[in-house]
Amino acid sequence: DVKVTQSSRYLVKRTGEKVFLECVQDMDHENMFWYRQDPGLGLRLIYFSYDVKMKEKGDIPEGYSVSREKKERFSLILESASTNQTSMYLCASSFLAASSYEQYFGPGTRLTVT
Amino acid sequence: QKEVEQNSGPLSVPEGAIASLNCTYSDRGSQSFFWYRQYSGKSPELIMSIYSNGDKEDGRFTAQLNKASQYVSLLIRDSQPSDSATYLCAGGRGFKTIFGAGTRLFVKA
Numbered sequence: 001d002v003k004v005t006q007s008s009r010y011l012v013k014r015t016g017e018k019v020f021l022e023c024v025q026d027m028d029h030e031n032m033f034w035y036r037q038d039p040g041l042g043l044r045l046i047y048f049s050y051d052v053k054m055k056e057k058g059d060i061p062e063g064y065s066v067s068r069e070k071k072e073r074f075s076l077i078l079e080s081a082s083t084n085q086t087s088m089y090l091c092a093s094s095f096l097a098a099s100s101y102e103q104y105f106g107p108g109t110r111l112t113v114t
Numbered sequence: 115q116k117e118v119e120q121n122s123g124p125l126s127v128p129e130g131a132i133a134s135l136n137c138t139y140s141d142r143g144s145q146s147f148f149w150y151r152q153y154s155g156k157s158p159e160l161i162m163s164i165y166s167n168g169d170k171e172d173g174r175f176t177a178q179l180n181k182a183s184q185y186v187s188l189l190i191r192d193s194q195p196s197d198s199a200t201y202l203c204a205g206g207r208g209f210k211t212i213f214g215a216g217t218r219l220f221v222k223a
Binding site for chain 1: 156159163206209210213215
């Protein structure tokens, strides 16, 4: 079974703090993704990566950065957390091959910024 | 703006009935389509993927794709209370996937 893990299930941070969210997958997937999910807005793509050290902006990259130093690990960084970044953050991974684009999600991190 | 549209619901069906969930997409270049189930407070779980026109069956689930009409559906036969969840429809071009906001399904015992 595909396993995607995230470093924390719940996180509370103060405004202005630098926040690191980590994601690890064990299926040798090339692609990794970071989404945020808010009520009524669905899943919105923040950043994705299709290879080590490669990253591409998604639909809402402002206020976020990412790092992928190893194939299995993809980190999301909130440079200076703000209250409007309070959300559920979901990491996902998938193969690059055209035959299988299914994304598999980690359990999510519910981040509250106060 | 490429979009995937779903009725937010809630859709309420009695136990044992067929639940029918629908979705439309705007990007004609979309090649792959997925249904995810998301229980409250949990992350999305992939339940079906479909790549070509027609029906695809897996247990109690049937996914249907009509590319000409840009329409995807999910049928759940013999619905159970444990099927109560939000169902996300998603469509992708290459490995980038766009998700709908989801339809809430409630199965009454």
